[in-house]
Amino acid sequence: MTNRPAPCFEDKGDFVVIHAPDSATGVPLEYEYLEQRFGQRDRDWKFVSQRLMPRAPDGWLDLVEIELADGTRHEARFDITQFYFLLVARRLMIDTTRVVSKPLIPVSLAKRSRT
Secondary structure: OOOOOOOEEEEOOOOEEEEOOOHHHHHHHHHHHHHHHHOOEOOOEEEEEEEEEEEOOOEEEEEEEEEEOOOOEEEEEEEOHHHHHHHHHHHHOOOOOOOOOOOOOOHHHHHHHHO
16 A cells, blocks of 8 residues: 555645646546635536646646636636646656656767768
């Protein structure tokens, strides 16, 4: 049995970091955060839209737009890098346990092509 930290979210001001092992755990945490901050869904606020946006240098934000009961709109920004990267890697069957650092062109050829 592996001891993993409990899934949670961490408010960083401009965005909320979602700490989760996978999207099945992470996405519900986004909505749990929204309910804790804005109240009950479909009573105090309603879902408007959701989209992904790259976050420099190599992260991902999930942008969720909601409309509050008074008609004002709010966009919540969730940093989903931790679990989104693993989802993409699994779909592409990337080995996330090692990093490939070989240049695309062998150094000897790159030096020759410059002369």
